[in-house]
Amino acid sequence: MAEIPYTCKRTVVSTKPVQPGKRFPLSVLDRLMEPRHLRIVYYYRSGNPGRKAGEWTRTLRESLARTLTSFPKATGRLQRDGEGRWEIECNDAGVRAVEARARGSVEDWLRNAEREDELRLVHWEEMFDAPYFWSTFYVQMTEFEGGGFAIGLSCIHLLADPICATMFIKAWADMTLKAQLAAPPLFHPLPKRQPGHQNEPNHNTxxxxxxxxxxxxxxxxxxxxxxxxxxxxxxxxxxxxxxxxxxxxxxxxxxxxxxxxxxxxxxxxxxxxxxxxxxxxxxxxxxxxxxxxxxxxxxxxxxxxxxxxxxxxxxxxxxxxxxxxxxxxxxxxxxxxxxxxxxxxxxxxxxxxxxxxxxxxxxxxxxxxxxxxxxxxxxxxxxxxxxxxxxxxxxxxxxxxxxxxxxxxxxxxxxxxxxxxxxxxxxxxxxxxxxxxxxxxxxxxxxxxxxxxx
The missing domain is CATH 3.30.559.10 (Chloramphenicol acetyltransferase-like domain)
Known part of the structure; x- marks a missing residue:
C-alpha cells in the first residue's frame, strides 16, 4: 500500500500545568517491561462526510490537550532517581502528535492492510541518548480522504500496559464527545504486604x-x-x-x-x-x-x-x-x-x-x-x-x-x-x-x- 504522508508533527501539552516538582516512581512491574512498547489502532467511520480536511484533527488535538490534564504521567519525561531507577518527572513536556492523511476510505484500507501498513498508522520513535527530551507517548490521527479516520497510540511499556493504553483512548474519546472524563485514571503504588505477613509453607512458587x-x-x-x-x-x-x-x-x-x-x-x-x-x-x-x-x-x-x-x-x-x-x-x-x-x-x-x-x-x-x-x-x-x-x-x-x-x-x-x-x-x-x-x-x-x- 502507498505511504501515508504526515501533514504535521507537533507537541501537544495539557491545558492545566502540573504541580511543580511532582514525580512518579515506577514499580518493579513497570521496570521489567522497559525494552518493549505498545501500539494500538482504533478505526472509525466518518460521522460527517462533508467535513473539511484538517477540521477533525483540529478538534481531536484540542480535546487531547484537555485530556492530558488528567494524565501527567503521559506528559512527563523519564529520568533516573538517586538510586539509578527510572521515574517520571512531571514537567508538562507533552506528547508527540502526528497528523496524517491517507487515500481512499477507511473501509478500503481495512480490506487491503497488512501488518506493516497498519504499523504506519501508529507513529513510534525509539529512545536514544537523551531520554529527557524523548516523548514516552505518541498519538497519530489519520484522516482518510474517502471517509473515516484512525486513532493510533504508541507508548513505552515501561509506563503502561495495554489496559492503560486503551484507558487513555477511552478518556480522549470521552473528552471529545462529552467534554469530561467518565473515569479519570488513578496513580498510586502497587499494594504492599501487611506487616508481619508470613508466606504459607506450601505456597506455590x-x-x-x-x-x-x-x-x-x-x-x-x-x-x-x-x-x-x-x-x-x-x-x-x-x-x-x-x-x-x-x-x-x-x-x-x-x-x-x-x-x-x-x-x-x-x-x-x-x-x-x-x-x-x-x-x-x-x-x-x-x-x-x-x-x-x-x-x-x-x-x-x-x-x-x-x-x-x-x-x-x-x-x-x-x-x-x-x-x-x-x-x-x-x-x-x-x-x-x-x-x-x-x-x-x-x-x-x-x-x-x-x-x-x-x-x-x-x-x-x-x-x-x-x-x-x-x-x-x-x-x-x-x-x-x-x-x-x-x-x-x-x-x-x-x-x-x-x-x-x-x-x-x-x-x-x-x-x-x-x-x-x-x-x-x-x-x-x-x-x-x-x-x-x-x-x-x-x-x-x-x-x-x-x-x-x-
Whole structure:
C-alpha cells in the first residue's frame, strides 16, 4: 500500500500545568517491561462526510490537550532517581502528535492492510541518548480522504500496559464527545504486604520461578521475519469453540469456560501442531490483568499484568487437543491468586537492581498469550453514532516464539465475539491457516496471510 504522508508533527501539552516538582516512581512491574512498547489502532467511520480536511484533527488535538490534564504521567519525561531507577518527572513536556492523511476510505484500507501498513498508522520513535527530551507517548490521527479516520497510540511499556493504553483512548474519546472524563485514571503504588505477613509453607512458587527463568533468559537475536494474522470470531463461532473445548468426559462440564480460555486453547493446540508437536504442547505463558485480583481500581494506571506459566519448556506432555489445551490454561489461571502475586512483587522488590547496566527485564522465551478481554473497545466513541469498527493491538518487538493477543470485537451487540491477533514467523502463519481444527471454526480473516481466500 502507498505511504501515508504526515501533514504535521507537533507537541501537544495539557491545558492545566502540573504541580511543580511532582514525580512518579515506577514499580518493579513497570521496570521489567522497559525494552518493549505498545501500539494500538482504533478505526472509525466518518460521522460527517462533508467535513473539511484538517477540521477533525483540529478538534481531536484540542480535546487531547484537555485530556492530558488528567494524565501527567503521559506528559512527563523519564529520568533516573538517586538510586539509578527510572521515574517520571512531571514537567508538562507533552506528547508527540502526528497528523496524517491517507487515500481512499477507511473501509478500503481495512480490506487491503497488512501488518506493516497498519504499523504506519501508529507513529513510534525509539529512545536514544537523551531520554529527557524523548516523548514516552505518541498519538497519530489519520484522516482518510474517502471517509473515516484512525486513532493510533504508541507508548513505552515501561509506563503502561495495554489496559492503560486503551484507558487513555477511552478518556480522549470521552473528552471529545462529552467534554469530561467518565473515569479519570488513578496513580498510586502497587499494594504492599501487611506487616508481619508470613508466606504459607506450601505456597506455590511457580510464578516466581517463571519470572526467574524469563529474566535470566537472554533476549533472542533478531532474525526471523514476523507477520501478523488478525482473525474475527463471531459470537456463534465463539460459542461453538467453547462447547468444543469442554472435556470429552460427558460427566464433567466447565460452566466457567470463558471465550479467552477456549480460544487460547484453540490456538495453543494449533500452533503446537504447526511446530511439529504431535502429542504435547509448546511452552507458553499467559499475560493476565491482576487489578481485580489485587483489589485495585479498574482505573489504576501502571503495569498490572502478570505473566504466568506452570508449564516449562521440555516438561509439557499435556494433551494437545482443544479440550486438553483449554483445561491446562484454566489450571494456570486458577493457580494465580492474590498471595502468589503479592509474593512475586515482594520477591522482585527484594531482588531489585537499581544500576542501569544491571537492569533486568522479562524476555518471554515462550509463546505469549495476552488476555485483553476486559478492554471494552466499543465504548471509545469520539462521535455519538460511531463506535470503532475495528481495533488492533501490537506488543512490540514480537516475542521470539511469537504471540497471540485476544481482545473483544468492537461489535457492541455481540459481547462474546472476539478478535485474535497472531504474530508468528511467516511460514508458520501460512501453515496455521491450513490447520484442520482452526478451519473447522471458519473465522473471518481481517488481516494477514492469503486473506482473499476467506
Amino acid at each position: 511457580s510464578l516466581i520461578n517463571h519470572y526467574k527463568s524469563s529474566i535470566n533468559t537472554p533476549s533472542p537475536a533478531p532474525g526471523a521475519k514476523f507477520a501478523t494474522l488478525s482473525l474475527s470470531f463471531a459470537e456463534p463461532i465463539v460459542r461453538s469453540c467453547v462447547a468444543a473445548a469442554q472435556p470429552v468426559d460427558q460427566h464433567v462440564h466447565w460452566p466457567g469456560l470463558s471465550p479467552f480460555k477456549a480460544l487460547a486453547g484453540l490456538f495453543w493446540a494449533c500452533i503446537s501442531k504447526v511446530r511439529g508437536n504431535r502429542e504435547g504442547l509448546v511452552s507458553m505463558c499467559l499475560g493476565l490483568d491482576v487489578r481485580k485480583l489485587l483489589g485495585l481500581e479498574r482505573e489504576f494506571f501502571g503495569n498490572c499484568m502478570v505473566y504466568s506459566n506452570s508449564l516449562h519448556a521440555g516438561d509439557n506432555e499435556e494433551d494437545n487437543s482443544l479440550p486438553g489445551a483449554a483445561k491446562a490454561i484454566g489450571e494456570i489461571m486458577a493457580k494465580l491468586d492474590k498471595n502468589g502475586v503479592m509474593d512475586l512483587i515482594g520477591w522482585l522488590e527484594l531482588n531489585d537492581i537499581s544500576h542501569p547496566e544491571s537492569a533486568r527485564s522479562l524476555n518471554f522465551p515462550e509463546l505469549l498469550f495476552l488476555n485483553l478481554e476486559g478492554i471494552g473497545p466499543h465504548t471509545a466513541r469520539f462521535e455519538h453514532a460511531h463506535s470503532p469498527i475495528q481495533v488492533s493491538c501490537y506488543f512490540e518487538p514480537p516475542c521470539g516464539q511469537g504471540q497471540v493477543v485476544i481482545l473483544p470485537s468492537a461489535t457492541e451487540d455481540a459481547p462474546m465475539s472476539r478478535v485474535v491477533m497472531v504474530t508468528l514467523r511467516e511460514d508458520e502463519l501460512a501453515k496455521l491457516l491450513e490447520d484442520d481444527l482452526l478451519k473447522s471454526f471458519s473465522p473471518t480473516i481481517l488481516m494477514g496471510v492469503n486473506r482473499n481466500r476467506a
